[in-house]
Amino acid sequence: MTADAPWWTRAVVYQVYPRSFMDSDGDGIGDLGGVLSRLDHLSDLGVDVLWLSPVYPSPQADNGYDISDYQDIDPLFGSLTQLDELIEALHSRGMKLLMDLVVNHTSDEHPWFRESRSSPASPRRDWYWWRPPRGGMAAGDPGAEPTNWQSFFSGPAWTLDPASGEYYLHLFDRKQPDLNWENPEVRQAVHAMMRWWLDRGVDGFRMDVINMISKVVADDGHLHDGPPLPGSSLGDGSGQFLCGPRIHEFLAEMHREVFAGRDGTFLTVGEMPGVTVEDAELFTDPARAEVDMVFQFEHVGLDHGARKWDIQPLRMRDLKASFGRWQAGLATSGWNSLYWDNHDQPRAVSRFGDDSPRYRRDSATCLATLLHLHRGTPYVYQGQEIGMANYPFQTLDDFSDLESLNHYVHAVSAGEEPAHVLAALRKMSRDNARTPVQWDASPSAGFTTGTPWLPVNPDHVEWNAERQRSDDTSVLAHYRRLIALRHENPVVALGDFHMLLPDHEQVYAFTRSLDGEVLLVACNLSRTPQPLADLLPQTTGAELVLGNLPVDDPAVLAPWEARVLRLP
Template sequence: MTFTVDDAPWWTGAVVYQIYPRSFQDSDGDGVGDLRGVLQRVDHLAELGVDVVWFSPVYRSPQDDNGYDISDYQDVDPLFGTLEDLDEVVAALHERGIKVVMDLVVNHTSDEHPWFVESRSSVDSPKRDWYWWRPARAGMTAGAPGAEPTNWASFFSGPAWQLDEATGEYYLHLFSRKQPDLNWENPQVRQAVYAMMRWWLDRGVDGFRMDVINLISKVVDDDGHLVDGPVTSGALGDGSGQYVNGPRLHEFLQEMHHEVFDGRRDGLLLVGETPGATVDDAVLFTDPGRRELDMVFTFEHVGLDHGPGGKYDPVPLDLRDLKAVLGRWQAGLAGTGWNSLYWDNHDQPRIVSRFGDDGEHRRESATMLATVLHLHRGTPYVYQGEELGMTNAHFTSFDDYRDIEALRYAEEARALGHVDDDRILAGLAAMSRDNARTPVQWDASPHAGFTAGEPWLPVNPNHRDVNAEAERADPASVFHHYRRLIELRHEDATVRLGDFTMLLADHPHVYAFTRELAGDALLVLGNFTAERQEVDVDPSWDGADVVLGNLPEPAVPAAGRVRLAGWEAVVLRRTA
């Protein structure tokens, strides 16, 4: 269905803010952000104007993967505080009209979760089938090279199977060995997950962001076996065809909707992280009539600068590729479904360092990138610090990194010896997830006002210049530009619901599109370079009204042409 002004869900006009609690604000001086730290900063979120806060995991966890390895879904890890602290944060946000979305991580648990501890205790455990336990490959001895039940590679390097010496069988872990995959084929697993979700909704949260939710259904052959994927590196294979958008995925999501969300209050938000999903997949996930999800996160656009050696072998972005990908998603979800719009999150490097200029033109490129993204059709997501124009950390030593993915990549690359240390470090500096996880820069004081102690991850040295206090004091700052973008979405139906048309698809430097609704039209232009760019536009835009610009004297078309300054963004209006 196509949403109209009269029937559009609330989230079409909303902006979501992601908090990675470990790095947001520390209240007790232990160097790690916590929930009482969030309480200290709720007015920052209210001033920014966001509608929803999404919390990365705060559940009890051994923190092998920074909380995405959960040992108790119904408790808060002492690192972050208590359940009562979380209740207080939720109440404080609700008082300011801000909804709360929890990260839902149910493709896997921690190996310290009681479900897995019991499952591991014996091959006869009643919870053995709650996880993917399998014997060694037929004809091979458990523990021998290549004896894993399938050749699948883990997302975090190495095989996706771990041998349990006590029982002599392997368990599946698509991520860390401390993150065993739940077996969603087992209805008891699903019911336990649904009960937990209902518990959180009853407690007052407003929805879930569902981590790698499209990996929960695995392909099983007639004999109950998981099967190999094509070999990609040594003896390891790509098993994604056996677990990305698996055969029962839509059945599981529809069952979840029925069991958890039907009959609940209005105002919930259901977002799926869906790596590998296509536009056609997203239409199925987000078609309101199918009752699955409200929107999904896609990854195509954040893979465009990955080189032949993968994400840690980055290449320059070709803007034409970005326009082709985002334009295809805009067109594909125009009639049915909805887009999630994001540049940054806890898994991506900072966009101003990635697609912009984090030096001399940090403010201009950060505000240009924000304008282009927020004027698309969809729900924008702001990751903590993005509204301040925070940059990559530019770490220069392996000792600076904490991210398990980056450290395992570096270890493997150094062991193979195909890439020297300088190149490995350059790849990490550009693309490591730790770039997004450095503490939020609140002021110019030591440790950026994040903590009175020693931060768990080094603070970016540029916090003396780039920080919330300085941003708030400057009316032309990145922060205030984000405020204006959020206000525009709240106030303008064309921004929320207008049709999207890509322009200048083949131009290598300028991103241009229109949004139109009921005779009202917006033209959005963004220059992705530091050099002036002159482009043709339809003469009907000559002298159009400026809705928003990121420079003091915004460009306006004349005689069918417009001259954009370096890193300029402008939004123009024409009314029929």
Template sequence: MSTSPAPASTTDTTGRAPLSGPGWWKSAVVYQIYPRSFADSDGDGIGDLGGIIAKLDHLAQLGIDVLWLSPVYPSPQDDNGYDISDYQDIEPLFGTLEQFDELLAAAHDRGIRLVMDLVVNHTSDEHPWFTASRSNTGDPKRDWYWWRPAREGFEPGTPGAEPNNWSSFFSGPAWEFDEASGEYYLHLFSRKQPDLNWENLQVREAVYAMMRWWLDRGVDGFRMDVINLISKDTALPDGRPTGDGLGDGTASYTCGPRIHEFLHEMHEQVFAGRDAVLTVGEMPGVTVEEAALFTDPERAEVDMVFQFEHVGLDQGATKWDVLPRDLLALKRSFGRWQDGLADRGWNSLYWNNHDQPRAVSRFGDDGEFRVASAKTLGAVLHLHRGTPYVYQGEELGMTNAPFDGPGAFLDIESVNHYAAATALGANGDDVLAALRVMSRDNARTPMQWDDSPHGGFTTGTPWAPVNPNTTEINAAAALADPDSVFHHYRALADLRHSVPAVVHGDFTMLLPDDPTVYAFTRRLDDVTLLVVGNFSGSPATVDIPDAADWARAELLLGTHPVDAGAGLTLQPWESRVLRR
């Protein structure tokens, strides 16, 4: 029997008032939807706005407060929508502006705010801005992007002629030669994603006008994709050599020279006077110290950041060099961020998203202890200080998918890595093994709604294969089971909404050197919460002061029936949230 609170009703939950007041987002739970993979309403195999509208009650039942919608703008789909060709319309694959307005209204009716994905470090190469920019060197929009001639002494278009040695995040040089104009343009990601030149005031003004247009339409804020990369060192110096003829240029564009100026200007031009909005900055490579500056309310930049430190701990030289889970390193990382943002600023809490493998496969145990480990991962994360994010399917305990071979991967990063690594002589089976663990495709398999063909995602042929374990892991089964991961996540949302210490309490890490048990307290006034989780497949004892007293404390949420005589000995992957 579960020790979780009684599950929420499975009837439609509508009319809930949204959170309000200054800092309302601190009490919120955010749910990310990757539209292509969430729900298909028209049978073409691709998720769409109609599918999201039809499934909004699933979100309401889960108790979430904010829906973060990954890009739905018109796009050639080179990077599944993160290559935008029109910022002020809807990709026909997903629907229409009218459907978007319907989705927005339906979410608001359920007390759910809607946050758009803002991708303004780069556009698609098919965006009219770039089409004009590359049309000729004298076009007024030429300077809207980073154009440079070949390196001195090199023939344009030949190897090594790129303006500097920066590498792209998606493999290969970060510069693409344009034969028509004889110059190169910068693309930190795909060659079809040219970087905008934020040094140009007209670029910034156009972006701000677009953002105001969406806010005036009723959206409630933005999650800002790789926003700390928008300011580059204008000298564009070579980066640290990486041994493959390329260089790591991150020192020249990660939290670059004018990044704080640009984000403060954005706040003043777009968000000032709009207290109900949420701004989230995705910031690869950001430090705790920088994050405290970005999220300090007095500086008026962004409300919270996405940082990547904890999702890099199982990686060696690259993300494809996979290391075992290290709970001690994980605790050190989370603890450092809790301490660093304790007095000012705010953090986003997440295990996975559209760019990360499935949490239960990466940090938990997706075999025998899948349900228990998924619950424990949720409890430990949601009880930290910060705003928790749930990625679609996480509330079901969805797992990484099986991939038969290199041809099964669809994501551009994975496809490019396999081609580049094997071309350099890497063993194909070794590359494939790493892809199976770390590929972004793991997060992008279709949502598993029921045990029908294609998991209830579509009546057609899905754009990506559905994980075959949908016969066991699906939303219908989770809703019917009061002891499911779904109902545990619903209970976590209820705790955040009803127990002030979850939101506002201070944080103290316990047992930092215990390789198995994750333990910490949250304290507000005369209320103290203890959170304990066993991150292993064997029983574990929580060796803390007052353990006997804590064993008798009020159980707010747990994964297992509690044996009163066992004290604070936890079953495999058991977690408890206690209050006294």
């Protein structure tokens, strides 16, 4: 993949979580008008694609990932007219729009589910997963759920519908019933909706938990109990609904029905919890025509125990092994997505870096350099480019995230100490990623003229975009340089990857090579200076292409220093 490499190999994607990006009407919730007002920030940054998290009509049980109408805009965020304006404004700046596609499940308020729920004889009953109680048990009895599958938001993945005496499946919240992709009418309806958005000017989709759409179905049509995937921290039964038996068939059909015959400038990204390198190689092989790249979760699970809330120290050699395995596995076919942050992950500078006053800027730029110099398409999550950090939560009342609140209730009910559960929420809650973007030092950080739906991080007085915009040493300025480097230098986008020092616990180093050019990237992920010349003698006399700190001693990497060097 060199001479005819797709456009997205040299692109950088910027994710907007609209609720927290920018509010244009003073109601405290970000909206499309706010996104439109901040496009110059994205253009100045140099990104190529805006990925917009869901803005469809929704009861907002899961902040928009519970969709009640796939072909409209929630008034909370604006209108279809504004969405059209956004498409035009992005295209005029040379950027593309990636919409979120959430089709493993809908809202329970979607007309499809309302009709499905209306009667067991409904023509759309089989659009969702309805099943009777476990054999011989009465509906509503403890353990009567059709399988042992667990929801990602705590508790069983089945909810009883008293009117019919049957249970419906929801791998997430009870207000997010799973669509039955075994039914061809469901697939046809989804394909028609996707074509409608592409015809409107959208440039592709990020597909939410798309590897869950194929469930293991027995010959008798039933779903059965199942163990989790080996080594998985996911709920019971995950082996029955992750990368199920028809997943490749469904994605190939989607590509054929939606994208075939178009001009090829689209982007498809599959979010796939639990996906392996071997799976991803198949999903992203261009010859198979399924998706362009996947979002995998291996590296963001390295500090988890049995669950995401069981926080463990991150060992650098584990991070290297994970990244290195994915780089090697998708080296000849397929493609990587590269990310630290997104709307579901705590802030990287607090999690993988060092958000102390002394090292926050340096560690944010070091982590950015490390990620952007890998082979794959980098993703920047809103606020990451200015070094936004986790919020200083004090009490449970500070949290809004459904997953976090549900976990607290279930964990405390199971006997865990409330203080211990709260400590885990502070570090891992999705609310960390969802506090408003810090545009300036004003009371609401320039996000809104009203009361923000989540509190603004009090550190915004110092850490904000306005303060960094004209500072050539800022996190924002460093992101600009990283993005420009990928655009300008083919070795960054397409070069071969080779890991160096795989067992070193502080220095992360690798090379990128293409057509005789070799870049060596060395990052010190610690507060301790590291002897670069001793560890990597080939760096002596190398040309500095990009660094995040002034080089005081070429032979030594300062704490949280990153260098991109061109070898002779």
